[in-house]
Amino acid sequence: MSLRKRHNYKNLKIWNLALEIANNISDLLVDFPKHERYDLSSQMSRCSISVPSNIAEGSAKTNKSFNNYLDISLGSSFELGTQLLITHQRKYINKENLKILENKIEEFQRMTMGFQNGLNS
Numbered sequence: 604m605s606l607r608k609r610h611n612y613k614n615l616k617i618w619n620l621a622l623e624i625a626n627n628i629s630d631l632l633v634d635f636p637k638h639e640r641y642d643l644s645s646q647m648s649r650c651s652i653s654v655p656s657n658i659a660e661g662s663a664k665t666n667k668s669f670n671n672y673l674d675i676s677l678g679s680s681f682e683l684g685t686q687l688l689i690t691h692q693r694k695y696i697n698k699e700n701l702k703i704l705e706n707k708i709e710e711f712q713r714m715t716m717g718f719q720n721g722l723n724s
Contacts, residue, residue, distance in 0.1 A: 615718075623707070624651060651683055677716070687704055
């Protein structure tokens, strides 16, 4: 019986960046209007937490399964990008902070897709 290699998610750059993004979002949500607490704020919180959480969960799986979890994580990152645009349109975030977060999310997406290519080879 052969042992399958597992990834230590805490050592993955994509997980660390995803965790940073989730913490940035948490910091941002503190200043959101109270009426958004159960709507946009809650959705953004769950979405941002989903990104690193799916990487962590998938890291215990085979590479094929891990790839599926990475797809879910990527999907959540694209969803989060849309939610950030909504927050900017509602004037909850300024253009400068929007750009910083968008850049981090785009970097995460590039790195994750590159990581997936390595899993698939």
